[in-house]
Amino acid sequence: MASVKEIAEHLKKNAPQLxxxxxxxxxxxxxxxxxxSEIDHAKVIYTEFLGFLGELLPCKEERVPEGLLKWSKDNGEREAANKGKMSDIISRYPDTRIVFTEQISKICLEYGLSPDELVTIITRVNYFLDLSINExxxxxxxYTDQLIKRVQEEVNYLSAPVVPIQDGIAILPLIGSxxxxxxxxxxxxxxxxxxRLKVNCLILDFSGILTIDAAIAKHIFDIHNVxxxxGVETxxxxxxxxxxxxxxxxGINLTAITSFATVRQAIDSMK
Incomplete structure (x- = not known):
């Protein structure tokens, strides 16, 4: 009767075909x-995964395999970088589990493993599949959260342009939420x-604001105080x-800052 080690060697040796x-x-x-292209890529991925199974099945201790976790992490980051969808990853998992269980069971039966050994191997295979999908x-x-944060930082940076309109005068258009x-x-x-621009007067234009609350408005008006x-007029x-x-x-005192209905009126007042 074959051993678990023989099954592991079979998986490693025949990983591409399997x-x-x-x-x-x-x-x-x-x-x-x-x-x-997705099918070809998946075959490469599963060839590597079967190699991990071949290494891990003979190990009796319930340790977290660092190599498998890194491999899974790389796969997740690659999917996110390629603008993949979380739903695609999750929706394929049930079928993946079923097929793996069927294929591994078939191999175990061909090698004549006992029912207890078969259950042990299937349990470990599912354990590694769960670890992999979770990671x-x-x-x-x-990766997606980092990407969103990075994009938001870039948007925020670009959304605070100080635009010179004439000597010593610039405008800060506030747009969106x-x-x-x-x-x-x-x-x-x-x-x-x-x-840096040697501005003497900065116009804060609120006409493009969509949403803002009192606390945030105070932050904006703090620009005037600073x-x-x-020595810069606001x-x-x-x-x-x-x-x-x-x-x-x-609680913001609007009388402390000169206000006009439009940018044109503010500019005309300086002539």
Missing amino acids: ANELVDDIAQRFKVDVPK TVFAFER IDIDRAALILEKVVPKVT LRLI IATGIRPDLAQLVVSG
Whole structure:
């Protein structure tokens, strides 16, 4: 009667062929056509996974295999980088588990393993499959979150442009929705830009604001207080009635800053 070690050697030795059979079987179970490029890539992935199984099955201790976790992490990050979908990963898992169970069971029966040995191997295979899918999903989410954060930081950076319009005068157009992170970034980036551009008067234009709350508005108006300390005049334009009411209710003194309805009016006042 064969041993678990012989099954492991069989998996390692025949990994490419078994991977082809597994992927073809899994693909046939899907209700949609899978592109050939994805099938070819999956065969490479499962060849590597079967190699991991061959290494891990003979080990009796329930340790977390670092190599398998790294491999799964790399797969998750690659899927995220290629703009893959989490649903694609999850939806294929049940069929993958079934096919793996069937194929491994078939090999074990061909080698004449006892029912207890068969159950042991199938249990370990499913354990490693679960570890792999969990780490793949976690890595996918981490990578996606980092990507979203990086894109948001770039958007925030680009959304606080100090635009010179004539000697000593610049405008800061505030556009879209402003949250606390963006408000803090605006305050952080604007003051150095104003100093570097030798601006004497900065126009804060609120006409493009979509949403803002009192706490965030206070962060924005803090620009006025900071710039006043370094001798830069601040003018506010485009403050809608609803925004003005919100600002006043937040305890901000609008009379401390010169305001105009439009940027044109602010510029004309300087002539």
